[in-house]
Amino acid sequence: MGAFVYMLRCADGSFYVGSATGDDLEKRIAEHQTGAYPGYTFARRPVRLVARTSDCDRVFRHNQIGPDARTDHSWHTAGLWRKPT
Numbered sequence: 700m701g702a703f704v705y706m707l708r709c710a711d712g713s714f715y716v717g718s719a720t721g722d723d724l725e726k727r728i729a730e731h732q733t734g735a736y737p738g739y740t741f742a743r744r745p746v747r748l749v750a751r752t753s754d755c756d757r758v759f760r761h762n763q764i765g766p767d768a769r770t771d772h773s774w775h776t777a778g779l780w781r782k783p784t
Contacts, residue, residue, distance in 0.1 A: 701720070701721060701722050701753055702718065702719070702720050702753065703718065703719050703720075703724045703727075703751055703752065703753050704716065704717070704718045704751070704752050705717055705718070705719065705724060705727070705728070705748060705750065705751040705752075706748075706749050706750040706751070707728070707731060707740060707746040707747060707748055707749065708746065708747045708749045709739075709740060709743035709744070709746050710743050710744060710745055710746070711743050713743065714749070715731075715739050715740050715743075715746065717731075724748075724751060728746070728748050731744070731746050732744060732745060732746060
């Protein structure tokens with residue numbers, strides 16, 4: 700089973716950082732798109748996947764970026780992420 704940390708760009712221009720386990724990140728992104736769960740992205744759809752990592756140290760990376768990622772774009776220059784393929 701894999702693990703991912705991902706970053707979404709929301710319709711309002713903000714960012715959302717989340718994590719998921721499993722082998723298919725696309726399923727989790729689709730859940731954000733359909734509003735399957737209420738939360739930050741629910742009222743900010745559509746969302747677009749802008750970066751992801753499958754690094755095993757996902758909790759560290761998630762905490763390293765934290766909530767400031769919604770407005771701070773320095774995460775991209777830190778080399779922690781890959782653009783989606």
